[in-house]
Amino acid sequence: MKAAKAATPVRRASIGARRNPASQAAILAAARAVLAEDGYAGFSIDAVSRRAGAGKPTIYRWWKNRADLLMEVYAAEKAGIRAVPSADLAQDLIDHTSALWSFWCGTPSGRTFRALLAEAQSDPEALAALREKFLPERLQDVRGLFTAAVARGDIPAAEVEARLSLYIGFNWFYVLTDQLDAGQASIPAAMRLIAARSGP
Amino acid sequence: MKAAKAATPVRRASIGARRNPASQAAILAAARAVLAEDGYAGFSIDAVSRRAGAGKPTIYRWWKNRADLLMEVYAAEKAGIRAVPSADLAQDLIDHTSALWSFWCGTPSGRTFRALLAEAQSDPEALAALREKFLPERLQDVRGLFTAAVARGDIPAAEVEARLSLYIGFNWFYVLTDQLDAGQASIPAAMRLIAARSGP
DNA sequence: TCCATAACGGAACGTTCCGTTTCGTTATTA
DNA sequence: TAATAACGAAACGGAACGTTCCGTTATGGA
Numbered sequence: 001m002k003a004a005k006a007a008t009p010v011r012r013a014s015i016g017a018r019r020n021p022a023s024q025a026a027i028l029a030a031a032r033a034v035l036a037e038d039g040y041a042g043f044s045i046d047a048v049s050r051r052a053g054a055g056k057p058t059i060y061r062w063w064k065n066r067a068d069l070l071m072e073v074y075a076a077e078k079a080g081i082r083a084v085p086s087a088d089l090a091q092d093l094i095d096h097t098s099a100l101w102s103f104w105c106g107t108p109s110g111r112t113f114r115a116l117l118a119e120a121q122s123d124p125e126a127l128a129a130l131r132e133k134f135l136p137e138r139l140q141d142v143r144g145l146f147t148a149a150v151a152r153g154d155i156p157a158a159e160v161e162a163r164l165s166l167y168i169g170f171n172w173f174y175v176l177t178d179q180l181d182a183g184q185a186s187i188p189a190a191m192r193l194i195a196a197r198s199g200p
Numbered sequence: 201m202k203a204a205k206a207a208t209p210v211r212r213a214s215i216g217a218r219r220n221p222a223s224q225a226a227i228l229a230a231a232r233a234v235l236a237e238d239g240y241a242g243f244s245i246d247a248v249s250r251r252a253g254a255g256k257p258t259i260y261r262w263w264k265n266r267a268d269l270l271m272e273v274y275a276a277e278k279a280g281i282r283a284v285p286s287a288d289l290a291q292d293l294i295d296h297t298s299a300l301w302s303f304w305c306g307t308p309s310g311r312t313f314r315a316l317l318a319e320a321q322s323d324p325e326a327l328a329a330l331r332e333k334f335l336p337e338r339l340q341d342v343r344g345l346f347t348a349a350v351a352r353g354d355i356p357a358a359e360v361e362a363r364l365s366l367y368i369g370f371n372w373f374y375v376l377t378d379q380l381d382a383g384q385a386s387i388p389a390a391m392r393l394i395a396a397r398s399g400p
Numbered sequence: 401t402c403c404a405t406a407a408c409g410g411a412a413c414g415t416t417c418c419g420t421t422t423c424g425t426t427a428t429t430a
Numbered sequence: 431t432a433a434t435a436a437c438g439a440a441a442c443g444g445a446a447c448g449t450t451c452c453g454t455t456a457t458g459g460a
Contacts, residue, residue, distance in 0.1 A: 214435080216434090
């Protein structure tokens, strides 16, 4: 039952002296499938290679390491999730968190994200890429929710980083402990605190 | 330059038909040293075994896997950090966070903790142990800060979980992204939000 | 039109680590 | 005194790493 499935019975030979986008797509799909079925424990370049019917050199031709591949798998799936500010920061955060957790639970993305954070702990270069490129891109929307609240005068500009960190960390805690189901009840109260107007 | 140092030139032969606590101590010290020098990337049972001058079977006789060893390394160092509530939850959290981050930066414990979280992402059994045993024990003190605030009538009992999750996640975010230095400025504002009295 | 070029899948490389087993040695405990 | 069990060391089979070859395929510049 653990036999490597051939999702693409089609063979992709060389298409000449240039990279084959079909190979890239097959590798991404295979990586996604492996993560969905076996999580980070089963995620190996060998496994992805077998699953995709692609050679390992082809994988390393497109991505320089495992973290790089994981980031692209995640980014490709995350693309659909947007967040546009209304006039209520707390409600914006509640809505976005619900959507995010549904996305994490309903797709392999939760596992991909956990794998990504784990991978970055053993590779300083990957951690730097995560911190300086991946996260800023992925957090652009939710940061916009806070800056919109600043523009409305609801929260001070100086507190955006602290509130954003609270928001990120809250999500990370639940996804990393695999408690997204049990933790949903905490979302509204937590988001109200993050969105609270300052002062006594 | 990568030669395995022998911190203990003393040989520990068998002391008879019972476990040798000196071996356990040497292994814990070696694990701590490996993490301090090479982080999670260099942390392997082989490396710890070489460093400790201990056989691998001896390691597995005391701990059932790497996560188990990591948890004990962390717990042994963390033992010194206590948190007792005053009358001000926000200040209690600021003080405790400062102490925790100093502990994470000034000892190998930050790296140990990051390794622990990473390890748990590829081992469901380790994640369960982290969630149901390690974390509750480690968070007992800080949970006490919140329940003391509840007893004073400062925050509602129903919000303890949400606020505690915010607190944990905030710390995890900064340690996992290796930003403890740069993030210190966010501590006071974040803690005030976590400790805020509810309602408008 | 021809041919250097480069990506393709596949196989094998040497290394590292896993967790386990085997070994002779050591000293306790029954 | 004899059974017991942990000790360090070495080696096991298996998996994954990242790299290097291989023969094949088709492009794109000369």
